[in-house]
Amino acid sequence: MSLLPWSIFLSLAGALLALAGGLRSARTARWIALLTAAGAWLLTLLAATRFVPGPGLQTLVDMAWIPSMGVRYHLAADGISLTLLVLTGLAATAGVLFSWNIEERTGQFFALFLTLVAGVYGVFLSADALVLFVFYEVAIVPKYFLIAGWGSTNREYGAMKLALYSFAGSSMVLAGLLWAYADGGGHGFGFGDLARAAATLPRQHQIAIFALVFFGFATLAGIFPLHTWAPTGHVAAPTAASMLLAGVVMKLGAYGCLRVALPLSPVGFAYWQAPIAWLAVIGIVYAGLVALMQEDFKFVIGYSSVSHMGFVLLGIAAANAQAVSGAVLQMFSHGVIAGLLFAVVGRMVYDRTHTRKLSDLRAMPMYRLLPFAAAVFVIAGVASMGLPGFSGFPAELTILIGAWKRAPAWAAVAALGVLVAAAFTLRAIQLGFFGQMEKQQAPANGRPSEHAVHFGPITLAEKAGALLLIGATVIIGLYPDLLLNWINPALQSPLLQAALKAGTP
Amino acid sequence: MNPDYAGLFSALQPETALVVGSLAVLGLDLSVFRRHPAAERLRLALWVASLAVLTAGAGVWLGARGAVYGGVLILDHLAVATRLGVLALTLLTLGVARGAAPPRQPAEYVAVILFAATGLMLMAAAQQLLIAFLSLELASLSLYVLAGFDRARPESAEAALKYFLFGGMAAAFLLFGFSLIYGVTGSIELPQIAAQISLQGADPLLMVAIVMVLVAFGFKVAAAPFHLWAPDVYQGAPTSSAALISSASKLAGFTLFTRLLWPGFHGAVGNVYALTAGPGWLPVVAVLSAASLLLGNFAALAQSSLRRLLAYSAIAHSGALLLGVMAAGRSGPAPLFYYASTYGLATVGAFGVISAMEREGRCEYITDLAGLHRRSPLLAGCLAVFILSLAGIPPLAGFFGKFMVFAAALRLGGVAGPAGWLAILAIALSAVALYYYLIVLKQALVAAPAADARPIKVPRVTALTLVAAAALIVWFGLDPTQLLGLF
Numbered sequence: 001m002s003l004l005p006w007s008i009f010l011s012l013a014g015a016l017l018a019l020a021g022g023l024r025s026a027r028t029a030r031w032i033a034l035l036t037a038a039g040a041w042l043l044t045l046l047a048a049t050r051f052v053p054g055p056g057l058q059t060l061v062d063m064a065w066i067p068s069m070g071v072r073y074h075l076a077a078d079g080i081s082l083t084l085l086v087l088t089g090l091a092a093t094a095g096v097l098f099s100w101n102i103e104e105r106t107g108q109f110f111a112l113f114l115t116l117v118a119g120v121y122g123v124f125l126s127a128d129a130l131v132l133f134v135f136y137e138v139a140i141v142p143k144y145f146l147i148a149g150w151g152s153t154n155r156e157y158g159a160m161k162l163a164l165y166s167f168a169g170s171s172m173v174l175a176g177l178l179w180a181y182a183d184g185g186g187h188g189f190g191f192g193d194l195a196r197a198a199a200t201l202p203r204q205h206q207i208a209i210f211a212l213v214f215f216g217f218a219t220l221a222g223i224f225p226l227h228t229w230a231p232t233g234h235v236a237a238p239t240a241a242s243m244l245l246a247g248v249v250m251k252l253g254a255y256g257c258l259r260v261a262l263p264l265s266p267v268g269f270a271y272w273q274a275p276i277a278w279l280a281v282i283g284i285v286y287a288g289l290v291a292l293m294q295e296d297f298k299f300v301i302g303y304s305s306v307s308h309m310g311f312v313l314l315g316i317a318a319a320n321a322q323a324v325s326g327a328v329l330q331m332f333s334h335g336v337i338a339g340l341l342f343a344v345v346g347r348m349v350y351d352r353t354h355t356r357k358l359s360d361l362r363a364m365p366m367y368r369l370l371p372f373a374a375a376v377f378v379i380a381g382v383a384s385m386g387l388p389g390f391s392g393f394p395a396e397l398t399i400l401i402g403a404w405k406r407a408p409a410w411a412a413v414a415a416l417g418v419l420v421a422a423a424f425t426l427r428a429i430q431l432g433f434f435g436q437m438e439k440q441q442a443p444a445n446g447r448p449s450e451h452a453v454h455f456g457p458i459t460l461a462e463k464a465g466a467l468l469l470i471g472a473t474v475i476i477g478l479y480p481d482l483l484l485n486w487i488n489p490a491l492q493s494p495l496l497q498a499a500l501k502a503g504t505p
Numbered sequence: 506m507n508p509d510y511a512g513l514f515s516a517l518q519p520e521t522a523l524v525v526g527s528l529a530v531l532g533l534d535l536s537v538f539r540r541h542p543a544a545e546r547l548r549l550a551l552w553v554a555s556l557a558v559l560t561a562g563a564g565v566w567l568g569a570r571g572a573v574y575g576g577v578l579i580l581d582h583l584a585v586a587t588r589l590g591v592l593a594l595t596l597l598t599l600g601v602a603r604g605a606a607p608p609r610q611p612a613e614y615v616a617v618i619l620f621a622a623t624g625l626m627l628m629a630a631a632q633q634l635l636i637a638f639l640s641l642e643l644a645s646l647s648l649y650v651l652a653g654f655d656r657a658r659p660e661s662a663e664a665a666l667k668y669f670l671f672g673g674m675a676a677a678f679l680l681f682g683f684s685l686i687y688g689v690t691g692s693i694e695l696p697q698i699a700a701q702i703s704l705q706g707a708d709p710l711l712m713v714a715i716v717m718v719l720v721a722f723g724f725k726v727a728a729a730p731f732h733l734w735a736p737d738v739y740q741g742a743p744t745s746s747a748a749l750i751s752s753a754s755k756l757a758g759f760t761l762f763t764r765l766l767w768p769g770f771h772g773a774v775g776n777v778y779a780l781t782a783g784p785g786w787l788p789v790v791a792v793l794s795a796a797s798l799l800l801g802n803f804a805a806l807a808q809s810s811l812r813r814l815l816a817y818s819a820i821a822h823s824g825a826l827l828l829g830v831m832a833a834g835r836s837g838p839a840p841l842f843y844y845a846s847t848y849g850l851a852t853v854g855a856f857g858v859i860s861a862m863e864r865e866g867r868c869e870y871i872t873d874l875a876g877l878h879r880r881s882p883l884l885a886g887c888l889a890v891f892i893l894s895l896a897g898i899p900p901l902a903g904f905f906g907k908f909m910v911f912a913a914a915l916r917l918g919g920v921a922g923p924a925g926w927l928a929i930l931a932i933a934l935s936a937v938a939l940y941y942y943l944i945v946l947k948q949a950l951v952a953a954p955a956a957d958a959r960p961i962k963v964p965r966v967t968a969l970t971l972v973a974a975a976a977l978i979v980w981f982g983l984d985p986t987q988l989l990g991l992f
Binding site for chain 2: 066067068069108130133134137138140141144145148149156160163164167168171174175178179181182183205
């Protein structure tokens with residue numbers, strides 16, 4: 001356990017080394033990135049084997065940082081953070097594998113990538129709201145440069161939109177935290193200290209503080225109607241960045257909601273609970289419907305991410321043990337599945353066909369041209385639909401059951417979203433991979449036959465990355481208790497219990 | 506009063522070192538190095554000047570503390586910290602000047618920088634109206650000269666003239682204000698003035714006087730609506746002059762006026778909780794702050810010139826720093842000093858990058874930065890640190906400055922108070938600011954270089970200066986107690 005903070009520093013060291021290695025050759029940078037990402041992942045797995053689940057955060061490091069403000073460099077972990085740490089390591093390793101073909105400024109790419117990963121590890125390990133905020137911002141900045149520097153379609157717009165949304169959200173968080181700290185006469189930025197400070201304020205102020213912090217974080221989690229950065233950002237991003245973005249960075253927002261906003265002000269949570277749940281439910285259905293209409297393959301996945309993140313927010317809003325543990329499980333599950341989907345579309349298909357238009361792909365028999373990609377996408381799609389045997393199933397089921405217990409209407413509408421998800425996923429599978437080369441059309445646009453010859457085989461790195469992710473979703477799908485046994489005790493911590501109690505009528 | 510010349514001399518050792526240094530620069534240049542090429546004369550002058558600055562720094566660090574010469578000067582924590590900050594920023598400015606093309610009279614240029622630094626050092630410690638005015642004028646006059654030093658470009662002359670006209674006007678206001686204060690309170694010593702003001706309260710004449718002082722304050726730190734000189738000076742002045750004007754001069758200005766306002770005029774502070782409850786200077790500062798924040802951030806969005814963008818960003822930062830001034834009465838000047846000094850580091854660094862780029866072509870528009878990451882990875886990396894620190898991205902020092910100032914402002918009457926509102930406004934505007942900072946970084950780090958762009962060779966001293974500034978920003982960010990420990 002005590003090794004966990006090294007995952008941050010190992011990633012940062014990897015970033016510097018990759019930058020230096022990139023000056024020598026792209027190959028060196030790649031291997032450095034792979035070794036450090038995998039190394040950090042191993043650290044989290046090692047910690048997981050020694051982890052004893054229990055309520056409350058288990059302190060790893062705690063020392064004064066800015067004494068005059070009561071800020072402490074306090075890192076700690078519990079079952080929830082451990083789940084997400086393991087996910088981060090997995091997504092980072094797979095991300096490096098799927099960016100093996102980056103040739104341009106490879107060292108800088110991996111340096112930014114690993115800095116982002118380090119920030120994400122830091123957020124999941126922070127037990128002090130300001131430390132969390134610092135790592136959160138560390139994760140935001142590299143995203144902009146990854147997308148603007150190595151992205152595709154409309155990348156500068158996508159990158160700037162994403163950066164501004166993220167930063168606006170984090171400004172709201174900072175305002176809320178400072179308000180609670182300064183106005184409430186707080187002595188520090190520990191989650192408990194802030195909650196005590198906020199509790200001294202009038203009810204109206206608490207409601208406003210909660211709104212600032214929650215919606216600030218929820219922006220990054222893609223809550224409707226603040227989700228619009230997500231599809232454009234995902235589409236513009238290079239594959240590894242989309243994988244991290246959908247897989248892990250959106251989780252930062254949801255994690256912030258759960259870890260910071262809820263305990264900060266149970267009173268505010270009680271007030272905002274229903275609006276949040278309805279926004280989450282609307283997001284699930286709306287984003288699903290939009291995904292159904294998309295012509296660009298990557299936009300389908302982008303909107304599906306928003307839809308799936310809606311489940312996470314619904315789980316948090318439903319505020320009972322079942323729904324919240326389901327939400328954390330869904331964070332893990334979606335992190336893996338979205339990573340897989342983006343990997344297939346962005347790396348396996350787009351880098352070879354140079355098109356993401358479903359109408360173009362439809363004209364090619366992709367299942368014969370790239371059978372491995374088709375198989376992986378079908379598996380990921382099925383997992384994404386929430387079929388039993390994959391991690392999406394236990395996650396969404398527990399969320400729906402939990403939400404049903406709190407308010408049946410939420411669960412009923414959200415269940416509609418599951419149907420919509422099935423529809424857009426099947427449509428994407430059908431159009432993207434099982435299109436027929438229509439004889440009359442083939443000469444007209446001339447592309448399929450031309451490209452069919454040039455498609456390179458799926459590389460070993462791609463296969464390894466895909467198998468890692470598929471393995472994770474199957475293992476958790478078959479044995480969700482592996483994670484739930486970590487998550488459930490963590491929900492018993494007094495801070496979370498106070499929040500959950502406030503959300504239960 | 507028993508004049509204590511020995512104490513005065515020992516307290517003014519650093520200033521003496523600077524003045525002797527600048528005379529040495531002039532003397533050596535006139536005698537020994539008269540016939541040498543300009544680049545060599547500049548190099549020698551900069552070495553001598555750096556030596557003088559380092560000696561002065563040692564003098565400040567080891568020198569006297571407490572009131573000097575019957576309280577004319579005060580060497581408290583704020584003064585010592587500011588003096589060290591001014592010297593550090595001057596040293597960095599000298600490093601930046603090393604990378605620029607040598608001016609026509611290199612030794613005079615360096616000597617005037619040292620004179621300006623002397624004035625700024627005295628500003629940091631002044632506790633008497635006359636000394637305050639004289640030190641401010643010494644600094645300002647030197648800075649006017651520095652702004653107009655590049656006689657080859659008409660923009661430089663325009664910058665100097667604008668700066669001088671605005672500055673002269675501000676100085677007139679300041680002197681008028683000081684004379685009214687003397688008339689009302691019968692003293693030019695800040696402690697006596699403070700005692701007198703708290704005795705007689707805020708009478709209208711005093712308020713007029715304080716508002717006049719605030720006009721000069723607004724000019725000195727480029728706060729709206731007294732900011733009009735800033736964009737032209739930043740654009741037209743030689744790069745290292747602009748670096749000094751935007752960093753050390755700002756730091757010393759904030760220290761001087763914070764000292765005038767809080768220990769001096771705190772009896773007329775007005776109400777912290779509501780703008781309308783009773784007269785005082787705090788509401789005026791609040792208005793200056795709000796105007797600077799709004800104008801600076803929104804005007805910066807529209808800039809295509811890099812230097813003008815830095816100028817408007819400086820105005821926006823002044824708005825946030827004014828919040829620190831408002832909060833200094835309750836939370837002490839430490840957050841304000843931290844913000845002002847780390848802001849100075851970032852802006853000296855940014856101007857240093859500009860000056861290094863000007864060696865290989867121009868660096869006027871933001872688009873001139875295009876492809877910097879290929880032309881000079883070192884400059885691009887340093888610029889990223891400086892700009893991200895200005896944008897307030899943790900863990901760089903710029904974030905913690907904002908964080909502490911905003912926290913202090915929110916402590917001042919909560920969100921319901923004007924300071925609280927301003928803090929929330931400033932936080933909201935920081936998201937706006939990120940846009941224009943990212944535009945700069947996009948050019949430097951993402952965009953491809955122009956077809957005819959050459960790699961940039963950075964002189965070793967300048968590279969060292971920039972790396973030092975960037976390292977300090979990272980270090981003070983990771984461990985803010987290093988700077989806060991001065992208090």
